[in-house]
Amino acid sequence: MPITAVTKDPENLTLTVVADFPVPQQRLWEAWTDPRQLERFWGPPFAPATFTHHDFTVGGRAEYFLTLADGQKWSGSWRFTAINPIDSFEASDGDDNAEDENLPAAIKFHFEATPTGSRMISINSFESLEAMEETLPGMEEGLRAALPQLDALLTEDKD
Template identity: 40%
Template sequence: MTVTAFDKDVDSLTLTFVVELPIGMERAWQFWADPRTLERWWGPPSWPATVTQHDFVPGGSTRYFMTGPDGDTSHGWWTITELEPPRLLAFEDGFSDVDGTPIAEMPTTRARVTFEPLEAGTRMTIASTCASREQFDQLIHMGVEEGMTQALSQLDALIDEEVAREE
């Protein structure tokens, strides 16, 4: 699996990642729906995620933290706004303090994840839109392109494990 495209659209304040997966849409959907699977890829390898809450329903909340190489933690939250399994997931995404309270000074995005069938798998598109140019620039400065690309590359190992189990 590869990130086949990345777009940084300053006009729409949107970052878009496109990934092609050699699995069906239902299996790709589980990368988001199952919290134990989600935490295996959501953070970059040097900042693995731990999901502490995952109410995967419209209006539901996800809480997680990522742990850096020096033991530092960064906390985050989602509020799920739309679910149409296995085609669409939309959520608000932001940073929080250790208690889960959103940090107003940090960027918040509206994320939209779509799944499309391909002849040999699924195209997953993740589009995250910022509320302001300042937040957009802040995410770019924080290295979201590199971090998300590294995080998504971890899906390869999950797919390989699944294939090995089936053999």
């Protein structure tokens, strides 16, 4: 399992997730910045993601939807606020995510090399304690289901 730590910090309204992968930092970065690769792991297996727009530039947007088991679609988006190639990127929750007001207001992804490969650290910031408490159970379940898909993608033979 790639997730090595999940830290809930109600005082700072954050959820931090740490995951380790047996690949170089550059490879991990590429998976997070390529929409076709993101589609293979962003949504959990029971709600796969489809990215319809992905402008990975500061001020650009990523737009996606998750397809639920009953065929319904849940839309989401990010607005990229900072990009530091291969090391980090930050995004704010898209304005059109009104379907779920409790989503994190901002998310920061950090990538670093480790002795055995690379590490991803995501820090999700919430607007309120209520939003955080309501979102965390489903969000943690989704991450625990989605990130093993990233692990499988990263370790595929790239022939």
